[in-house]
Amino acid sequence: MSVFKLNLFNNKVYKLMDVFLGKVVSMNWGMKNRLNRIINPKTGHCVMLAVDHGFFQGPTTGLRNLGKTINPLIPYADALMITRGGIRNWIPPEMDKPIILRMSGGTSILKELSNEIITTTVEDAIRINASAITCSIFVGAEFEQQSIANLSHLVNEGQKYGIPVLAVTAVGKEMARDARFLGLASRIAVEIGAQIVKTYFCDDFEKVVEACGNTPVVIAGGKKIDEKDALQMAKNARDKGAVGVDMGRNIFQSDNPIGMIKAVRAIIHDGMAVEDAFKIYKE
Ligand code: R5P
DSSP: OHHHHHHHHOHHHHHHHHHHHHHHHHHHHHHHHHHHHHSBTTTTBEEEEEOOTHHHHOSOTTOTTHHHHHGGGGGGOSEEEEOHHHHHHHOOTTOOSOEEEEOEEOOOTTSOTTOOEEOSOHHHHHHTTOSEEEEEEOTTSTTHHHHHHHHHHHHHHHHHHTOOEEEEEOOOTTSOOSHHHHHHHHHHHHHHTOSEEEEOOOTTHHHHHHHTTTSOEEEEOOSOOOHHHHHHHHHHHHHTTOOEEEEOHHHHTSSSHHHHHHHHHHHHHHOOOHHHHHHHHHO
């Protein structure tokens, strides 16, 4: 309506506004739609399944044959975090869950991990039909600036096409996984423009969530731990404001991966008590 009024008033303004509004409106819709595909708008929560480990760890335990381990879990995940090689080698295109595409890499566990580059173009992310794109930032590490520039590049590209960016706050060996460090890294990700922040659970986690303002926060699972402890961590993170998890090893390295992802879902989406969720894992 306002565009029509502008048209009557000044044809030149109308044309400029048409282009401007057309782009902004459609971009916002696409961005919101993609985010709603990942974070369930009914519960406000999400269970992402992270299986991108091979981009720097090679054939990680549980992911040697990625398809064999992961395809049975897909029905229980809200989204899959994966590389383009992971998708094209192991995931059938009939799969209808949103993809969070890992766009950075260029390092291995044998070298300095913070020395990442962007390995994947946004055009390839669009070809893959990614619902979000992702890279890591290494705050406090040797290549801190380069990794933040990577995030900035993805945010700028994502804004052009309405694709949200999930920023992973990587933690170097010398960094403490505490609220001060994770709050610092997460807030930097928010200020650069990430639409979702992935970080680690820690004491005083609510301070990390608070540092992220309105930006949703998910936690990584980290190294494999006892199932009940992993469920407790998911519950604690939810209680302290995380919208969910982006969990990998604590699901696919479990002795009952399907039971485990179902249990995590019950905690994240339904707020189930850990004892009850543990029974689901055991079933
Ligand atoms: C980290 O950079 C990658 O995104 C990992 O694949 C992801 O954080 C792993 O998830 P988890 O720690 O739960 O195995």
